[in-house]
Amino acid sequence: MWALLHYSFIQNALLSSAFVAIVAAFAGYFLLIRRLTFAGHAISHIGFAGAAGAVWLGFDPVFGLLLFTILGGIGIGIWGNVLRERDVTIGIFLTLALSLGILFLFLYQGYAEQAYSILFGTILGINTQDVFITALLSIIVCGLLLVLFRPLLFASFDADVAEARGVPVRFLSIMLLLIIAVTVSLSVQVVGVLLIFTLLVGPVAGAMRLTQNPVVTILIAMVLGIFYSWTGILFAALTNLPVSFFIATLSFGVYLLIRMRELLI
Amino acid sequence: MIALLHHQFIQYAFLAGTIIAIMCAIVGYFVVLRSQAFAAESLSCVGFTGATGAAVIGISSLAGTFLFTLFVAVVMGLLGKKMKGRDIEIGLVLAFALGLGVLFLKLYTRNAAEAVGILFGSILSVTTYDVYVSAITGIAVLITLGILFRPLLFASFDADVAEARGVPVTFLGVAFMILLGITIAEAILVVGVLLVFALIVAPAAISQHLTNRPTTSIVLSVILGLLFTWGGMLLGLAFHVPVSFFIAAFASVTYLVTVSVLHYIKPHIYHSFEHPGKEL
Numbered sequence: 001m002w003a004l005l006h007y008s009f010i011q012n013a014l015l016s017s018a019f020v021a022i023v024a025a026f027a028g029y030f031l032l033i034r035r036l037t038f039a040g041h042a043i044s045h046i047g048f049a050g051a052a053g054a055v056w057l058g059f060d061p062v063f064g065l066l067l068f069t070i071l072g073g074i075g076i077g078i079w080g081n082v083l084r085e086r087d088v089t090i091g092i093f094l095t096l097a098l099s100l101g102i103l104f105l106f107l108y109q110g111y112a113e114q115a116y117s118i119l120f121g122t123i124l125g126i127n128t129q130d131v132f133i134t135a136l137l138s139i140i141v142c143g144l145l146l147v148l149f150r151p152l153l154f155a156s157f158d159a160d161v162a163e164a165r166g167v168p169v170r171f172l173s174i175m176l177l178l179i180i181a182v183t184v185s186l187s188v189q190v191v192g193v194l195l196i197f198t199l200l201v202g203p204v205a206g207a208m209r210l211t212q213n214p215v216v217t218i219l220i221a222m223v224l225g226i227f228y229s230w231t232g233i234l235f236a237a238l239t240n241l242p243v244s245f246f247i248a249t250l251s252f253g254v255y256l257l258i259r260m261r262e263l264l265i
Numbered sequence: 266m267i268a269l270l271h272h273q274f275i276q277y278a279f280l281a282g283t284i285i286a287i288m289c290a291i292v293g294y295f296v297v298l299r300s301q302a303f304a305a306e307s308l309s310c311v312g313f314t315g316a317t318g319a320a321v322i323g324i325s326s327l328a329g330t331f332l333f334t335l336f337v338a339v340v341m342g343l344l345g346k347k348m349k350g351r352d353i354e355i356g357l358v359l360a361f362a363l364g365l366g367v368l369f370l371k372l373y374t375r376n377a378a379e380a381v382g383i384l385f386g387s388i389l390s391v392t393t394y395d396v397y398v399s400a401i402t403g404i405a406v407l408i409t410l411g412i413l414f415r416p417l418l419f420a421s422f423d424a425d426v427a428e429a430r431g432v433p434v435t436f437l438g439v440a441f442m443i444l445l446g447i448t449i450a451e452a453i454l455v456v457g458v459l460l461v462f463a464l465i466v467a468p469a470a471i472s473q474h475l476t477n478r479p480t481t482s483i484v485l486s487v488i489l490g491l492l493f494t495w496g497g498m499l500l501g502l503a504f505h506v507p508v509s510f511f512i513a514a515f516a517s518v519t520y521l522v523t524v525s526v527l528h529y530i531k532p533h534i535y536h537s538f539e540h541p542g543k544e545l
Binding site for chain 1: 297302306352353356357358359360361363364365367368370371372380381384385459460462463466467470506507509510512513514516517518520521524
């Protein structure tokens with residue numbers, strides 16, 4: 001077990017998943033309190049087309065992911081209020097994005113493996129360059145969130161009062177969607193496009209059931225996120241089963257336990 | 266190109282594609298009418314677990330998909346309105362279902378192509394067995410829907426009035442979810458788990474934007490579904506590109522163009538029209 005920690009691919013995976021878990025918990029908190037979970041879902045599907053396009057053109061998939069998720073985030077920021085309740089239109093957009101993704105990957109040789117890893121994550125195959133990109137972006141996103149923390153919290157809990165007090169509410173919501181876009185791009189590396197909820201929503205949803213305090217919630221969510229992803233990586237390395245399966249199970253299982261505890265008390 | 270059509274596997278694929286497209290378009294009419302697009306998406310996610318789990322216990326993937334979508338359809342039908350506004354819980358359950366699917370996939374095969382086949386469909390590799398199953402279930406679903414047609418339409422348009430008139434609304438809801446579960450299991454064969462929207466929701470949503478009359482709308486929806494499926498299969502064969510890409514691209518582009526054109530040519534009528542998906 002401990003011998004595993006000497007492998008550089010395990011070290012890379014543990015390091016970058018810790019960064020991702022911290023950012024995902026931080027951004028995920030705002031995602032939940034602003035009821036933007038649909039945006040997280042939509043942005044990750046749009047990211048699939050971007051990652052696939054990058055693979056096809058021979059770039060690192062992270063850049064394609066970032067480009068598409070950021071464009072998607074801005075789009076949702078601008079048209080979000082119109083689109084929010086129209087699940088048919090959103091579903092159609094996502095279908096188009098996914099089908100473009102599959103076309104791009106098909107045009108590239110060895111498409112099945114690439115599609116599989118974008119959809120379900122490739123944390124154990126992460127290279128040193130990706131670790132650097134992940135670390136750098138995570139620090140930038142966390143820094144931004146710390147700077148915007150108080151006004152963002154204010155605007156999220158009571159947008160009208162915040163606006164009256166001169167908080168730039170609209171600017172903040174577009175900034176938040178950009179932050180979510182970057183966070184989604186980072187999380188896709190760990191759990192993949194389809195399981196984005198397990199890191200972005202699962203830890204925060206569990207933590208919010210335990211406390212009302214925003215700071216404590218975010219800290220608990222970060223600890224949970226790191227716990228899910230590290231346990232997932234170690235179990236996966238030991239059993240040779242997929243990382244994202246373990247993370248999804250932990251994310252769902254812990255949330256279920258927390259809900260059951262509520263029923264008992 | 267034409268010579269390709271003489272191959273038996275292509276004929277099977279066309280036969281299965283045609284049956285499934287008709288079934289999806291008709292069931293899809295009610296999905297859009299009842300604002301259950303999200304339920305359709307959830308069922309298809311669960312279908313992934315079923316399809317991969319089937320391989321682990323050694324039954325056909327279509328049978329596995331059936332079992333899982335049917336089970337979840339009944340649960341969702343029984344929960345009914347309690348599911349509204351619980352997108353976090355539903356999202357986590359779906360993520361867990363997909364995670365299990367990934368596990369099953371890993372357990373029985375080292376082959377990523379298998380996963381992509383389930384996720385994005387593989388109609389061209391359909392077997393004789395699948396064609397029989399889809400023909401029989403397709404006919405069964407359509408007959409059941411024909412019997413339930415009037416009360417279901419009534420309950421979908423105005424559940425409260427229908428209930429007051431003695432229509433068994435809850436029973437119809439569960440029955441329809443079962444039909445939807447079966448239809449989605451079939452649709453996964455053609456377009457895969459991730460693109461079922463293209464066959465189930467898109468044709469029906471387009472036709473409901475164009476007409477309010479139920480029968481006209483269903484006929485139009487069937488025609489669109491067949492056009493997308495046949496067009497997708499022909500172009501897919503001609504260019505050696507995944508069939509589901511063309512089906513999904515045709516369906517989504519047609520929807521987006523229709524909605525934009527309608528917005529442009531008759532804005533006042535368009536605004537008074539309730540959006541099919543507004544309830545969720």
